[in-house]
Amino acid sequence: MSEVVATQLSGWGRTMPTVAQLVEANSPGQIAELVQHANSRGVLARGLGRSYGDAAQSGGATVIDMTTMNDFTLNPDNMSVTANAGASIDEILREIVPRGFFVPVSAGTRIITVGGAIAADIHGKNHHRDGSFGAHVTELTLIDGLGAQHTLTPKDLKFWATVGGMGLTGVITSATFTVIPIASSYITVDTERGNDLDDVMSRMFARDHEYRYTVAWIDSVSSSGRGVITRGDHATIEQCNLDGIKDPEAYDPKNIATAPALVPSGALNKWTVRAFNEGWYRKHPKERIGEIQRISAFFHPLDGVQEWNRIYGPNGFLQYQFQVPDAAGYLVGMALSKLREIGAPSFLTVLKRFGPGNRAPLSFPQSGWTLAADLPAGIPGLGRALDQLDALISAEGGRLYLAKDSRQSPTNFARAYPRLGEWREIRDTMDPKRVFASDLSRRLEI
């Protein structure tokens, strides 16, 4: 059995750490044994810790560090990757992009594991067309709450309870997912600016379907809600050649910088964020067609700065990401003005359109809009303002993303995820003794 080390764990937002017994994963057999010998605090699998809140930490529990089980293979013939759960999307991309393939769904960071991508049912800039990550998984293996190993496919209810199930149905040990063919490691990007929030939203509504990838950055400081929409498709070899790119299949993203270890609280404030937003808006042209960008610049701009979460200082930060149906699109503007009202500076405010949701009862995305804002945790009045937004959002049939959530109440969660009861029934068959637990599951009384 591997060494067990009491370790303080937190999410990417660095708020509210707890101490768990951390064990490195080395085989499905060892994981089954850990599950069978779990103490009363339970077991939880953890990947690369990019969930912002408390999803991948579990006070007092045995937390299994899955990143040591990270092998994967590309099967070019049937265009799929079979990976151990701890394999990172970063390593997978380094292997498959030069060979002409790309992951079916890419989050805003590639520093995540395959297991985490399934557990959070991650989405990307192509959700409106391709759905979330779970829709592209063809098979997964999982160790349930009794230590038994299962192979699940999309025909199984247990498969869909695991997709978006935040690690609470079992430990995913491996998975197979489809990959898409690409001609180059570049994206052709069209950019347009919207003068205000209405303008941005109507432009997205009108033309997002014409592109595989699309997202908008919103100036959260300006009361207009102006923004920059970027949309893209994988570039062909001809498009790369026209742009003078020498090696269109090369892919080697590098770290540009590492954030300093000690940043005083308040370094990100209304004024610095205002300056950033102004500059970012002006940096982009009113309209630009066919710009060629590297995959890493288009999908994972922040991955170039290691440990960028430190810039929020010692209080940490939270990301508030919600979804609302089209009919409640007005809540996007209301959320932005509410955050402006309390002086919450967010320099990463992202708006996107979602396509239809999938069969997973706890999957986050469903048709409509999603807005994500990074907020320093120390702002006075933040809790109350977000509670008010939570209530408005869930009343309109919207919800918060569990991979980002770190503060909603259990009552709000139950209201916002009406299929929770259905999910619990399946979970109870997979984990009758309730071995799997996280700080998130305790906070939300899942």
Add this chain to the structure above:
Amino acid sequence: MLDALGDPQSVLVLGGTSEIALATIKEMPRNRLRRVLLAGRPSESLDLAVKQLQALNIAGVEAIEFDAKNTETHGGIIDAAFDGSDIDIVILAFGLLGDQMTAEADPTHAVEIATVNYTGSVSAGLHVARRLKNQGHGALVVLSSVAGDRARRTNFVYGSTKAGLDAFAQGLDAALAGTGAHVLIVRPGFVRTRMTSHLPEAPMTTNPEDVAKIIVTALKKGKSAVYAPGPLRFVMAGLKALPKPIFRKLPN
């Protein structure tokens, strides 16, 4: 569980009628609280405390039976509280001021003060610490007192129990380092409560609500000790440094 903003869902008060503890609960965001346990000897004032919090729409408020002097029952009571759900914050708030002159004349009274304030706290504190360590998070708030900083003629029996409690709590915090749990020692000066209503007020007197605000802020900042009001820290540092002949001449 604490949320990202440091607001708790569950609180256990040992000494459930403590005005400082109740004010501290009222200072927490009410819609976050899911479970508030007020532990104390069954009494009208304990029932009243429960009703008071329920009237504020705080969810899950209940009284549980607890007697600081019955140390052999502490383990079972604290285990039952933690078995129900994780507890984010435990406030160790029971205490007896007693009467100095009675205590000097009748040492059994002094022993009672010592038993409740020191022995009871050591017992309950160790049981709580064991469960906080087990859950990997949580805070134990210990209501100490400036009376423990330097023994005074007029209240040294009480003061000595608080001095012992304070030292115990400091050590317990050290013992919990690295477990995810920690201790917050609160050293109030004169607070206007039932306990002190018969006494003349001292300089820098505060209300339970003032102490509550200091506690909630200190918990969010993860501090290990605070005075209430804050500047008392400097006053007490000065008093501790005073030569004995001058200290003894100070007015009480």
